[in-house]
Amino acid sequence: MNAPTMIQTPLAKAGKYASGVLLTIIAAGLGAPLAAVLFSLTEPVGASITFVFHTRAAEYVLGTVMLCLLTGGIAGLLGISTALLVALCEFPLRRTLSRRLWCCPSDTALYRRLRLWRSVKPVRPNRRAHSKRLRGRCKCCNARHSNCRAQPSYYHSLYSLMSIRLRGHHLLSGPSQ
Amino acid sequence: MMEAARTLGASPIHAVLRIFAPSARPAIAGGLALVLMETAADFGVSDYFGVSTLSIGIFRTWYGFGDLTAASQLAAMLFFFAMILVLMEEAGRRGRVSEEARVQRKFTRFVLRDRQQLRQRILSFVVLTGFLTPLFLLISKLNVVGASIDLRSLPHTTGNTGFIASTGAILIITLAILLAYTARATKGRWVRFLLRIATLGYAVPGAVIAVGILTLLAGAGRMVTHDVTVVTGVGALLFAYASRFTTIGYNTTAAGLEQIDPSIDAAARTLGSSTTKLISRIHLPLLSKALASATIVVFVDITKELPATLILRSFNFETLATKVYRLAGDERLAEAAPHALLLIAIGLIPILILNRLGDRSS
Secondary structure, three states: OOOOOEOOOHHHHHHHHHHHHHHHHHHHHHHHHHHHHHHHHHOOOOHHHHHHHHHOHHHHHHHHHHHHHHHHHHHHHHHHHHHHHHHHEEOOOHHHHHHHHHHOOHHHHHHHHHHHHHHOOOEOOOHHHHHHHHOOOOOOOOOOOOOOOOOHHHHHHHHHHHHHHHHOHHHOEOOOO | OHHHHHHOOOOHHHHHHHHHHHHOHHHHHHHHHHHHHHHHHOOHHHHHOOOOOHHHHHHHHHHHHOOHHHHHHHHHHHHHHHHHHHHHHHHHHOOOOOHHHOOOOOOOOEEOOHHHHHHHHHHHHHHHHHHHHHHHHHHHHHHHHHHHOOOOHHHHHHHHHHHHHHHHHHHHHHHHHHHHHHHHHOOOHHHHHHHHHHOOHHHOOHHHHHHHHHHHHHHHHHHHHOOOOOOOOHHHHHHHHHHHHHHHHHHHHHHHHHOEOHHHHHHHHHOOOOHHHHHHHHHHHHHHHHHHHHHHHHHHHHHHOOHHHHHHOOOOOOOHHHHHHHHHHOOOHHHHHHHHHHHHHHHHHHHHHHHHHHHHHO
8 A cells, every 4th residue: 555645735835936946046046156157257358367278277276176186196195094994903002093083174074064964863753752651651751761862751741742643644644545 | 884894804005995985985076176266266375376277368368358258258268277176076075974973982092012003194194284384484484584574564465355355254154054054945956056156166266256256247337338448356256256155154054943843833833923933933043053153254264265365355454364464475585474473373263163173173
């Protein structure tokens, strides 16, 4: 049997339309500088750029490529071997070294954060706590347990409603297809 | 996998080369792409050491010739270079299982013996000195000159940096939240395309974005005054930061939002909660850590940003990064030292807090 689908109310459709418009506006705004740069390629070649191409352009390109290759090579060699060492082996100062690897560039920290957030289990209703609650023995409002990250009582009342949804999903869902 | 390989008789080197390296390929590709993007985008170090790169070329063309079209055309070259790096990074990740699908298990690390520890010490020495040597050199500059350093501009510059970085971070996080919620509400190829455009800025060097904004401003000026008038300032700076760093805010916020099961939203709706209530009572508490980390990372990145700030700032608006660049360019290293140390502290402390947060969460 196929999963039941959500009914698309006119309000939901309007919300999606508004979201699409908002997304288009933000994307257009943020992408405008890049579009302006690319659009400049359609403009006629001026005296300045001709002069730059005849005198320095090759040096600029070569400088960029060489700098990237050398930096990438050295950073790759040192970075990969150090990361392997820190990830696979145990030795004195391992934690200090791993912190050192993370602490300077925030871009790297960003990548770590992304991994961290994605490795955390998605917040899902705690079935066990819910069954306890049904038996009138729920203590989660006093004793915190791992899944209660939102306000506990509110969270469990939500879950009660979800169980209603599971039993009679006609409240939220359309007919099965 | 490593343990399985070892029990099947693979040597440590063989296991690393055949098992670990292919598994780590996406991470290695991502890391190398980041290094290359940062190197291609770098302006301060290349200029100080006299290496002619495309970023330097854009600056020289704009400041030397005053020709915005020529600078834009050079910027387009750098943009294509950055796009090649992005494609390389995506090619490196292709065909790999996403990390979120895997269960991460505690790994028993190999304990190094004496001879092996020598190699480890050499590596640790190289990596640690890469940070510690410049740090001690800066501190020594500070000690030698002592009282003769003019620190009068330091509070003003720090204030400017704090103001622009915090305003930029708030703006970017607001945009990131809007984008993340829009992406959650609407799906499809068109939405993915728009999101890709909105979050492309991070791969693009700051100089390219700054020149793009100058071109836009010049176009607007031409329309208003019928003359080539470019007005720059804090607004232009914030625009450049938003265009460049929204990616960071969006990725972190979207990753946090992914952790909230959509059935929780549905349940809240059946309870009769409004959108505002749903966001304030359920989403915000769950997203608070993701938002805090995104804000910190964006704040640090704006603090360090140099090329776009140099091009788009108004006169006498100095941030710590521009001040260090200017003083170091004049070889006034002792005067640059306190600014540079403060910049390191501003960059380092939030990241250490992030690391601590990460340790607690894991």
